[in-house]
Amino acid sequence: xxxxxxxxPAEFGIEDLAAADRQTTRWxxxxxxxxxxxxxDSIALGDQVFFYHSQCRPTGIxxxxxxxxxxxxxxxxxxxxxxxxxxxxxxxxPRWYSVDIQLVRVFNTFLPLSVIRQQPxxxxxxxxxxxxxxxxxxxxxxxxxxxxxxREVAESDRRS
DNA sequence: GCCAACGTTGGC
DNA sequence: GCCAACGTTGGC
Numbered sequence: 798x799x800x801x802x803x804x805x806p807a808e809f810g811i812e813d814l815a816a817a818d819r820q821t822t823r824w825x826x827x828x829x830x831x832x833x834x835x836x837x838d839s840i841a842l843g844d845q846v847f848f849y850h851s852q853c854r855p856t857g858i859x860x861x862x863x864x865x866x867x868x869x870x871x872x873x874x875x876x877x878x879x880x881x882x883x884x885x886x887x888x889x890x891p892r893w894y895s896v897d898i899q900l901v902r903v904f905n906t907f908l909p910l911s912v913i914r915q916q917p918x919x920x921x922x923x924x925x926x927x928x929x930x931x932x933x934x935x936x937x938x939x940x941x942x943x944x945x946x947x948r949e950v951a952e953s954d955r956r957s
Numbered sequence: 958g959c960c961a962a963c964g965t966t967g968g969c
Numbered sequence: 970g971c972c973a974a975c976g977t978t979g980g981c
Contacts (some may be wrong), residue, residue, distance in 0.1 A: 851978085851980085928980075929963055931978085
């Protein structure tokens with residue numbers, strides 16, 4: 798399956814993923830139930846992840862990653878010194894979940910939200926229809942379209 | 958900085 | 970369980 802993960806590049810961008818040990822990081826600190834349900838119940842090892850930069854200019858998709866772990870309890874919820882500590886969470890019934898992701902590739906050319914918006918085939922994307930969701934599913938058809946689009950944008954960028 | 962959309966909290 | 974108030978996300 799395909800997913801889209803949002804991240805603020807000022808906090809952790811795709812360059813940070815590229816520079817990380819084994820180009821892998823734990824996707825943690827997700828504290829939204831809808832996003833949690835996707836991680837806990839639907840995301841699986843080997844799934845592909847569009848890495849999206851939010852809260853920046855321009856916003857858009859910066860590259861591709863893949864899921865390299867099964868879902869597991871987010872350790873930050875158990876750490877009383879952590880900002881994302883959740884006193885209502887216990888190891889027997891954890892509330893929040895993480896997965897590990899590894900970089901697949903940084904797109905040659907950034908794929909801006911404005912370009913995604915222009916695509917008639919992508920109008921049903923969760924990204925365009927619902928804001929405020931940092932982990933969201935992408936259909937197979939949407940994923941193929943996004944990957945083709947990224948290739949086209951990169952080629953036109955190279956020609957100019 | 959503004960504001961729309963949405964989630965969460967808490968009084969009742 | 971309802972719903973108003975408030976907080977957060979996130980594009981612009």
